[in-house]
Amino acid sequence: MRALVGLWRWRHNPLRRKTDLVEAWVALAALLLIAVAAPVAGTVVGGLTRDALLRSVREQREVRHAVSATVVQKVSRPPIDPDPETSSARDRNSRVLADWTAPDGTSRSGTVVAALESPDPGDRFRIWTDEHGQVVGRPLDSATAATHAALAGFGAAAAAVGIVEGTRRIVVWRMVRRRYDRWDQAWDKAGPDWGRTGTGS
Incomplete structure (x- = not known):
């Protein structure tokens, strides 16, 4: 505008x-x-x-496939994390030793993170695995x-707005600098006696 x-x-x-x-x-x-x-x-x-x-x-x-896993036992927690953000996010989940059946039919077991606050042996929860039963992200x-x-x-x-506006500001800045340079040149031509009586002005 x-x-x-x-x-x-x-x-x-x-x-x-x-x-x-x-x-x-x-x-x-x-x-x-x-x-x-x-x-x-x-x-x-x-x-x-x-x-x-x-x-x-x-x-x-x-x-990736969702399979049902069964808690075998709860795994002890690692040492408390001093960072409250990461520890609070992790406290909602529990590390457990679990058994599950892979999509190809083979039995698997391992330590996984379960979305259970207080898991007990026999509790079931969902995990995501690849076709061979390896645990993967959701x-x-x-x-x-x-x-x-x-x-x-x-x-x-x-980013487009920033680039255009940044380019405009650079162009205007260069124009202003050139204008100031021309003013300096004009002032130098006028000389230090500009405006004084008897200098031919």
């Missing part, structure tokens, strides 16, 4: 310098670029990220993928 006001103000003003008009045009170009480039960048990056993440969701769902779900894609789109749009 400032660019439009600047262009209108300098349109027929006799005090208008060429740099004033150029600065107003640069501001208008930046405004138009932000209005067009930011949404386009956000949409393209968000769409590409969404496609990639949804492809990853499909691939993970094909190779697969990414579609809602999380969509959220990450939206965040990537917003990030790309914000």
